[in-house]
Amino acid sequence: MGLEADDSSSPGETVMVVMDANRSRGNVHAIEWALRHVARRGHTVLVLGLLCEIGKRASCFPFHMGEKLERLGEGEVDPTELEEEIARKRDEYKSCLQPFYRHCKKNEVKLESKIAAGLCPRKVTVDEAQSCNTCWIILDSHLKKDKTYIYAHVCCNLALVKGKDVVTLMPSKVILQKSSLKHRRVDDALLSNEPITDDQEEKSITPPPKTCCWYPLAWRTGFPRYFTQSELEVITSGFSEENIVQTQDNVKVYQGQFQETPVLVNCFSQNDERFWSMLRILSRVRHRNILNIVGYCFTGSSMFLLFDFPFMGTLEINLQNDDLAEKILWKARWYIAVEIGACLRYLHEQCVDGLIVHLSVCSSNVIYPLGGSAMLANFMTAKCLKDGSPGDNQSLTHCLNLQEDDGIAIDVHDYGIFLLELITGRSARCSLDPDKEDLIDWALPAIEKGSLSEVRDPRLTDTTDDRLIHHMAQAALLCLQDLNRRISMSEVLAVVRGHEIARPGC
Structure with missing residues (x-):
């Protein structure tokens, strides 16, 4: 035009x-x-x-x-x-x-x-x-x-x-x-941007409502940046108890607002090594499907990380709600699989500063921002496995003694379970309930024998995108069937995208 x-x-x-x-x-x-x-x-x-x-x-x-x-x-x-x-x-x-x-x-x-x-x-x-x-x-x-x-x-x-x-x-x-x-x-x-094609590496951002808060702070020029504690007090209304949205593993999460944009403030206790690990990793990575930090602050007694507020919650929450799950159609689920797969490939193979493994990929750690693209969150367990840069004796501490191949294998295996969550609409955390059948034990045998109809989310009745479900299922098999084979995220992502159909052991 x-x-x-x-x-x-x-x-x-x-x-x-x-x-x-x-x-x-x-x-x-x-x-x-x-x-x-x-x-x-x-x-x-x-x-x-x-x-x-x-x-x-x-x-x-x-x-x-x-x-x-x-x-x-x-x-x-x-x-x-x-x-x-x-x-x-x-x-x-x-x-x-x-x-x-x-x-x-x-x-x-x-x-x-x-x-x-x-x-x-x-x-x-x-x-x-x-x-x-x-x-x-x-x-x-x-x-x-x-x-x-x-x-x-x-x-x-x-x-x-x-x-x-x-x-x-x-x-x-x-x-x-x-x-x-x-x-x-x-x-x-x-x-009027062009439609997405299967061979496109990244999905274009769908323009959200044009308000002053729709654009993530972490993507704006000048972020991430250092915040003073007085700024955080303003953001969280003086760290009001009413602003606490979650307390887990000694980390308090406050909801607040900065520059008319909702944010989350994670408060760590003094000398919590997870703060330094997350700050070290997230200050270096840049990917549109990673929930990156808006800012950070450390004082004598507390340490803080700021994130953009996940307006639409986690993928797990959306899949557990029937009304919300019905709106995540097969093509959208396939896009999510591609986005998170590309994000893991970036962490494993494309980070300039070395290999990073997430070690906790699941639907409860994938969130939706207002723009609509899935983002990998919660880097509490993430580790740098190839970092030759000089570090601070106090803050940039030693990484987990984890072999490179083992870390990649964990992420690939977790990604395979994540694909099962997308296909079945069930949360992998249900496997922790002794009264419910393990997700892998239930879904994998059906996929192996080609009976996708037995495990696909019954809330989605449209069959026009069966090809995309098949791609995700084949990728899940590749990740979960042969745990002794070392598989890269590039191989897995190729299967998800339908560029090749690889089988374990080939």
Whole structure:
């Protein structure tokens, strides 16, 4: 669709056009759209080319055309290969941008370009946007999978250019908080995002009601951050007993409000090692399906972690309520399986600082935020198993003496039980009741013989998504049937997504 961009930006601001520099030909549609619809007199248009496939552990290497390469981090990358690739891309970008210089000069728009090499295009884009006065980020079509993460970590407008004058707009949070008619057309564009496809890595965020509190604090710029105890006293009404929503394992959980957004404040006793473990892990991980911290505080007697309030409760609560469970259709349950599976794969295989295992994956530790995406919560038992970074003698204490493969196996096994919970609609915690049959003992034999009808949630009668149920069932078998086989979350997630049908022992 052809769209006119909102003219809310000011001179002196930067319009970033982000392109996948690994492609043999740059996507000039993004530049053309930015210059035609967004750039105004006095703006700087920064074309950022991202090289994401050099080296195995390369950090970000910002490189301005015509300037000396400045290495900002250590990484396993061949300097010669890096220099040659950047030199080639420099010449390619100069040629690509040449036709636009005259247009920019005529309209008093400054055109700059930069190449960045590294493994994390999302982080490079967010960091660059936050380092300058950015009013728009324009992504080329090759960066479609990164748009949700980038949008969650910036406050400016974002556009994904999918073709010539075919654009998806995601307006800034400031615009989302206004209800004036001037911005209603842009909101309509946001609501018309493309449908989800089976091979899409991440599900787009469904825009929730446009209030000042819908956007999670943990996703906003400037969070997580340190809170003073006086701030926490305001948030919790002086740690009022009326604000306590839960007390478990010597942790008090208070409900409160910060910046008109509901939050939960977990209060730990002095020297509770779980506080330091959670702070250490959650301050390093960034994934849209992890309930991350909003902030933290530690005093002489108490320690606190702040989280966004889980508006729709845990998955377990929703499955135990018939009215709520009927609204979680098979496609939604499959999405939940994919999201939590991708989250575990991130923890096991993609964290820059090393392997992390959760060790407590179940429906009672998966929550719904207001936006509708499932999020893994409760990192009380989580452990870093590959952490070579220096630590604080007091706070960053030793991790559990747990073998790497054993930790992964526990998460994979728990994920298999979690899939059974999605399929059957039953909570795994019912297995703790001696009067009720164990979930695995009841469901697994039926799935093994192909009798899904015996165990599938009877509250959902629609059979059009049987294929998705089958994928989840096959993945559950893979996780639970052969405990001696070491299986990765990448293998399991492939089965959930239907990319391959793997069987235990194959």
